[in-house]
Amino acid sequence: MAALTLHPDRLLPADPGVRSLARRLYQGVRDLPIISPHGHVDPGLLLHDTPFADPASLFIQPDHYVTRLLHAGGVPLDALGVGEPPMPEARAREAWRLLCAHWDLLRGTPVRYWFDSELAEIFGITSRPSASNADDLYDVIAGQLAMDTHRPRALLSRFTIEFLATTDDPADDLAAHRALRADPAVSTVVAPTFRPDRYLEIGRPGWPLLAKEFGDYAGYIAWLEDRRRYFADHGAVSADHGHLDAGTEPLSTGEASRIYRSALAGTVTSAEATAFRRHMTFEMARMSCDDGLVMTLHPGVHRGHHPPTLHRFGPDTGHDIPVTAEYTRSLQPLLEKFGTHPGFHLVLFTVDPDVYTREIAPLAGFYPSVYAGAPWWFLDNPASIAHFQHAITEIAGLSRLSGFVDDTRAFCSIPARHDMSRRLDAAFLAGLVTSHRLDEDEALDALTALVRDQPRKVFKL
Amino acid sequence: MAALTLHPDRLLPADPGVRSLARRLYQGVRDLPIISPHGHVDPGLLLHDTPFADPASLFIQPDHYVTRLLHAGGVPLDALGVGEPPMPEARAREAWRLLCAHWDLLRGTPVRYWFDSELAEIFGITSRPSASNADDLYDVIAGQLAMDTHRPRALLSRFTIEFLATTDDPADDLAAHRALRADPAVSTVVAPTFRPDRYLEIGRPGWPLLAKEFGDYAGYIAWLEDRRRYFADHGAVSADHGHLDAGTEPLSTGEASRIYRSALAGTVTSAEATAFRRHMTFEMARMSCDDGLVMTLHPGVHRGHHPPTLHRFGPDTGHDIPVTAEYTRSLQPLLEKFGTHPGFHLVLFTVDPDVYTREIAPLAGFYPSVYAGAPWWFLDNPASIAHFQHAITEIAGLSRLSGFVDDTRAFCSIPARHDMSRRLDAAFLAGLVTSHRLDEDEALDALTALVRDQPRKVFKL
Amino acid sequence: MAALTLHPDRLLPADPGVRSLARRLYQGVRDLPIISPHGHVDPGLLLHDTPFADPASLFIQPDHYVTRLLHAGGVPLDALGVGEPPMPEARAREAWRLLCAHWDLLRGTPVRYWFDSELAEIFGITSRPSASNADDLYDVIAGQLAMDTHRPRALLSRFTIEFLATTDDPADDLAAHRALRADPAVSTVVAPTFRPDRYLEIGRPGWPLLAKEFGDYAGYIAWLEDRRRYFADHGAVSADHGHLDAGTEPLSTGEASRIYRSALAGTVTSAEATAFRRHMTFEMARMSCDDGLVMTLHPGVHRGHHPPTLHRFGPDTGHDIPVTAEYTRSLQPLLEKFGTHPGFHLVLFTVDPDVYTREIAPLAGFYPSVYAGAPWWFLDNPASIAHFQHAITEIAGLSRLSGFVDDTRAFCSIPARHDMSRRLDAAFLAGLVTSHRLDEDEALDALTALVRDQPRKVFKL
Incomplete structure (x- = not known):
């Protein structure tokens, strides 16, 4: 029977000198509480503690x-x-x-x-x-x-999770969140996240039903603004968006209203629906400037690549496949308008690692609003994380990283994921020190920032 | 006079600890017979032994x-x-x-x-x-x-090549292969590979001449099906496809027939010919499900970039240049239909390394039919191979790799290429072990699988 | 107060064995004079020595x-x-x-x-x-x-810069360069570089004013040819081009003339202006074959991404953001015509690192005219440089690299940038030696070539 053991130096660099430094850095952050500003844990899990x-x-x-x-x-x-x-x-x-x-x-x-x-x-x-x-x-x-x-709450406590964001439908009454907040036995701050994707994709089957209470385009906008504030009032810190591309070209109100009416009538074209969704992404940034919710983007995934599996087993069953991403041109309208707005935060995630060096780092290295989101989904592995660390840091500096985001629905994996990130950040920073590009005191300071201060700052905790 | 020496630890990692482990792993597979499931050796070379x-x-x-x-x-x-x-x-x-x-x-x-x-x-x-x-x-x-x-046969024997696939025209009578199979002096299994590119590119000059015996579209399909079975009967294990893109959108039989007639008449447009070729790639997958030939794709090369050289020296003279590749959308129709078909195997090669992480690994990490083909052509170097190893393994696991494919027409380089691959695989796995992500017994098991078992499984040997 | 110290082994690999070899290699080139064949130092700085x-x-x-x-x-x-x-x-x-x-x-x-x-x-x-x-x-x-x-001249001398190219407008009379050449106190060769971008972008506001003395298209071409020769006569070795893409599709003279007249009349469309600029890039290569100026390309940057900053602070203020680059198809017309022309040199730079492996290395690995330009702008960091070194060398060999190009307007950073490059080249070559792919004497020879001989050859110094 083979043993399962966790080596204390796992994921640290092989070279003995670098490893010893990385170990020292890692020790400095190993036991800090976990901040999880974006993820998919069900609040009911923690509320009911089943x-x-x-x-x-x-x-x-x-x-x-x-x-x-x-x-x-x-x-x-x-x-x-x-x-x-x-x-x-x-x-x-x-x-x-x-x-x-x-x-x-x-x-x-x-x-x-x-x-x-x-x-x-x-x-x-x-x-x-x-x-x-x-x-x-x-x-x-x-x-x-x-x-x-x-049980879930015992584990939550054992995991020392300080902040945990869930992902929620705009129409959710957030009763579970209210109850959790009111419960003195739960010391973790559990916050909802506003995720309006299906309300913005007006060409999808079922959208007219979703929209039936909104009235006209102005009513729709008012509803979204209102729900965002409701979420903010219930502790939400961010609004998350996961569309096929990162387009943000705004439409005139007249054109947006016209397309909106077509969608209600069920006659909207695919091109119109896409244009409307890009317009609404721009609108979401506008609302973020007003209500302060951090805007996070997770574009670039072809969902449901294998329809037979989708139909039989539902969505999120393993066959969502990345496509080429583009941010420079896509985000230009949004960033021209809101990129230097005081307090606006935009965190860019990707499953196309090519954009880290070419687009995300240069954008995050100029716009005070833009942060490079931690490697997401297919990229949450040591090799991709190392690529990300170098790509963003060497162009935009350590201060433009989002800090780690686990983005998981696997509750028990949260501590392991954060620990992996801390180890890999220690490894990366140890490499900068041993190539004499950073002093050790700076590396420890930077690592602490990445684990504790940066997520607080980026997500306004 | 400078010496030429082969260091026993060449290509192994520099760190003494990792190197020593990599050396141990490499020793375990160094002398295993070579399996070469795709390449360009001329069967006549081995038949005539000139x-x-x-x-x-x-x-x-x-x-x-x-x-x-x-x-x-x-x-x-x-x-x-x-x-x-x-x-x-x-x-x-x-x-x-x-x-x-x-x-x-x-x-x-x-x-x-x-x-x-x-x-x-x-x-x-x-x-x-x-x-x-x-x-x-x-x-x-x-x-x-x-x-x-x-002489060729003496070298073949010395190289301990267990299986060697050639690349052949569908119209080839495979007489050389028959003779080699019948010859008890040849212990290597030499198998043909079905490569129908020029039959599927119906807009190219010369195609009508190729097609003159097929009759109508149905006759053409029947001929291809028949030739595939002929190849399979002569030991072929795979059909290989090398077009400009990986498109697989099928046409209706009516539309395919219509375009086919236009091609016979010499009036087919470039767009029609491309649509037809994508349709035929889909059809080839359908035939693979029937006859069991493994489907291998080698798309994404702009052939004959320098026409003056092409005209003077012929094709394959060094100026074929890669272009951007795309698999997620291109392969969707094929994979929707055949991606979970029992026994269907699709091996994806690329000369655009960007797709390893973004597309090939996610596809191979869901579809049981899809394998990530070993780094091909411009990517058959240590840096690109290391990128490939991490990109595929960390997303899809070690079991989705094709095993090494030399794809060479340089006969004498076959052992050196396979040895390079074994060294680099040992180096990669040693890195996983020394970062404590894998135990040493697993690494040796995985390396043996990559060298011996995985190509047998992927290519159905 | 934390100390600022420069470690003698900075940027060298961590492994003690590799570091010691890298240090030895680096020592061999550390003190060689600097060759800076492309950059943005103002010649007036050196002329006036203010x-x-x-x-x-x-x-x-x-x-x-x-x-x-x-x-x-x-x-x-x-x-x-x-x-x-x-x-x-x-x-x-x-x-x-x-x-x-x-x-x-x-x-x-x-x-x-x-x-x-x-x-x-x-x-x-x-x-x-x-x-x-x-x-x-x-x-x-x-x-x-x-x-x-x-003062500037004292620093120039202390930096041991042997050759320094500036970047200049085609209409510049190069008086500063003439005066510098005539001054026996300046031992550095200071050469102008022909940079005609704004003359080739005929759809931009202000172009008709620039063009008012040229007469018709033929006059425009003649003016450009004349100014190139004037630059060459004043020591220029290269002409530099920085457009949004690398397109080089030529137009007929009739079509070019027609678009030219539209531009003069202010009625040119954006598509026509782009077609004309691609045609002119082709024309520039033709002129290079005649006058011997090395052609350098710096495409792929979306300039002025944040218009409010552009309008308030001017260009080059930190918000130029890269976009996807494409060279294989874009350069095909140019390379078909001039790619094997004796003496023609084309140096390809990029801010999209994806093209190194996929396109630049394969092109530089066939065309005798094509060189891979050193990592530029966002890519001038250790991680991107390491990627470049492997990507180009393992496909096209060490001889297809341009040698280091600092491309800076930060005068005092020139020695540090070249020193960084020498250290990283030593680190890279030490890695090839310790993996037994190159002998140490070859590594030192190659490093010396990269620092001293290759820029001289590529830029015809």
Whole structure:
């Protein structure tokens, strides 16, 4: 039986001199509280504090990072319970066996790295998962999940999460957030995030139904403004946008109104709907200047690449695939208007790493509003993170980074993800020191800023 | 006279700890037989076993990797015998002198690395080529080429090549392959590869002539299906496609037939021909699902960038230049239809490294049919290979890599290329182990898989 | 007070073995004279030898590398004197204080690295700038600027610059250059560079005024040919071009004449103006073949991304942002016609690093005329330079690199920039040696070539 152990120097550089410095830097931030300003944890999880049902519903079913790798390796999604509620024990156990039996499919990925951390640190597992120990591991984890120590709130507290943002529909009444805020037993600040994508994509099926209470274009704008303020009043710090591109060309009010009416009538063209959505992204920046919500952009993903899987298992099931991103021209109208507005913050994320050097760093290196969002989704691995660190820092400096953003729906992976980031930031800064481009005191100061101060500043906490 | 020596640790990481581990891993696969599932060796070379004529015709004339570097450095292609049959000795020797005198032009390239390996290991050369020793080296090599030990079959055997795929025209009768298979003296499995590019590019001059026996569109499809089965019956494992883009949008049969007739009549437009070729790429995937041939794509090259050179020296003379590649949208129709078809395999190669992270890894990390093809052509160097290793593995895991593919027409470089790959894979995996992301036993297992098991699985050997 | 020290091994690799070799290589070229074949130093600076006014006008006001980083960090450009002549002492001192107080904004950037070098080596500064020592540093620097040792010519001589190219308008009479050449006290060769951008962009406001003396299209062409020869007669070695794209599709003379007349009449369309500019880029290559001026291309920058800043502070104020570059198709017409012309040299620069591997290296690896220009602008940092070194060398060899080009308007940064390049080239070559791909004697030879011989050859010095 192979052991599962967490080496204290994992992810640190191999050279003994650099490693020793990186270790020193890492020690300085290892235990700082976690700030998670953008993510996908369900507030109900923390409100109701219902115990996690079983290892499969905790680790497999909701996590498309895991299920896509198993699917690529030949495991059908239905055997993993994708898109389903928690399964009867026999099926849950079988899904867990499939994961353990295919443990080699995760080799070299951050998913494996996070799993190792979670299994060892949260569940005390000491042997590497495999077909032969799958049932034992299932029992060990399931046993702990039934204990109070492993209920959501206990874990939240153990993870020392200081701030946790969820992602919410503009129409949400935020009752769960209100209740959490009112509960003195929850010391973590849990904040909603305004995510209006489906309200801005007026050409999609179902949009007219969404819009039926807004009246005309002015009513629609007023509703959005109102809901943003409602979110801000309930602790939201940001509004998030995830469209296919980063276009922000504004329309005249007349043209916007005309297209809006077409959408209500169901006669809007695809080109009109795209133009309207780009206009609304511009409008969202305008509203951010008014209400102070930080604007975050997550563009460039072709969603639902495999329609048969989408139809059977729903969205977020592992086949969203990046496309080429463009920010320089796309964001020009928005930045011309709002780029130097006092207090406006725009955090740019990407799944196309080519734009880090070419576009995001130059933009963040001039506009006081623009920050380079931490590597997102497919880019949350050590190699891509190293590319990001160099690309942004060497062009725009360390102060233009967003700080780490986990953006996860896998609750138990939050500490492992932040720890990975701290280790990799320590490794990066140690490299700057050992090439004599930075002094050690500056590196420690910069690392502390990245972990603690920068997310607070960027997300206005 | 400078020495030419092959350091036993060449290409391994510099850090002593990582190097020592990488060396250990490499030792575990160094002597495994070579599997070469895609390349351009002429089967006639092995059938007839004719001795290589001279050093120039072996190392220079047919190898556009070498001749383009010399051409860029000011050496005219005609002095190198490009596009010619073997030359009289005086000219061959003069071409060889030009290579040796310009040895510095190869510095830092994999061509230099392969040459060092070939000269040392196959011909026992111990001094670095230069103007002053060019004639001596010529004589040493020419002398050995005249010996039985250096005839093609003897080298094939010495190289321990277990499987070698050639690249062949669909109309080829595969007589050479039949004869090789029937010959008990050849222990290497030599397989043809179906390469139908020129049959699918119906707007090119000469296509109507190619098509004259097919009759209508249905006849054309039937002919392709028939030839694919003929190839499969003769041991082919894959069909290869090298068009300008990776488009796969299908047409209705009516529209395809109409365009087909226009092409026969010589009135097809460029846009129609492109649409037809994309349709046919889709059709080729459909046929792969039927006949089991692995589909390999090599898109994204602007061929014949310098027409004066093309007209004088022919194709494949060093001025094919990459263009931007796109896979996410281009392959969507094909993958929607066939991406989860049992047994369908699609291996994606590229000369635009940007797509590794952005598109190929995410696709290979979901679709069970998709594999990331090893770095191809301009990317077959250590830096690009390291980028590929990280880009694919950290997103899709080690199991989605194709294993090494040499894709060469330089017969003697095959062992050096595979050895380079094994060293670089050992280096990469050693890095994962020393950053504590993988255990050493897993690294050795993964390396063995990459060298031996993965190409067998991906290419269905 | 933190110290400012320059470590003798700065920028060299961390591994002790590689570092020791890199140090040895670096020592071999450290003291070679500087060749600066492309840059933006004002020839009047050297002609008049006027002392630099103060630290702000030397280090801050004219340097958009510095001011954009401060601006991104929240410092208004007017507080830095951007776009102004030297300021009264109180304002100059205040600008300097802002720089020192925000010293942390430069962490991790090459700007910080160059500053450290300049402050230590030119001004003997030994403490790290900060709010608390800003005034002291100001006084120390200002005191030295008033001394003969720190006037422009004294620094030029101390920097051991052998060749220095400026950038000049085609209509310039080059009187300053004539006077400098005639002055026996100036041992540096100071050469003009022909930069005709605004004459080729015929759709821009003001162009008809520029063109009023040319007469028709033929007169315009004749004027350009004449001015190029005038520049060549005054020591120019190159003509530089900085347009939005690298297009080179030629027009017929009739079509070019027609568009030219439209531009004179003020009725030219944007598409016509672009077509004409691409045609003229082709024409410039034709003229280069005649007059021998090296052609350098710097495409791919969206200029003046933030119009409010452009209007208030002028061009070159930190908000020029790169866009996607394309060379394969864009340069094909030019290279088909002139790519193998004897003596034609084309140096390709980029701010889109994606084209290094995909396009520039393959082009430079075939065409004897094409060289890969050193990393430019946003790419002049260690990470981007390392990417460039590998990308070009491993595909096209060391001989296709341009050698270092500083391209700076920050006079005092020239030695630091060249020193950085020499260190990074030594580091890169040491890596090739320690991975046993190159012998040490070859590495030293290659490094010397990169520093001394290659720029002479590429720029025909």
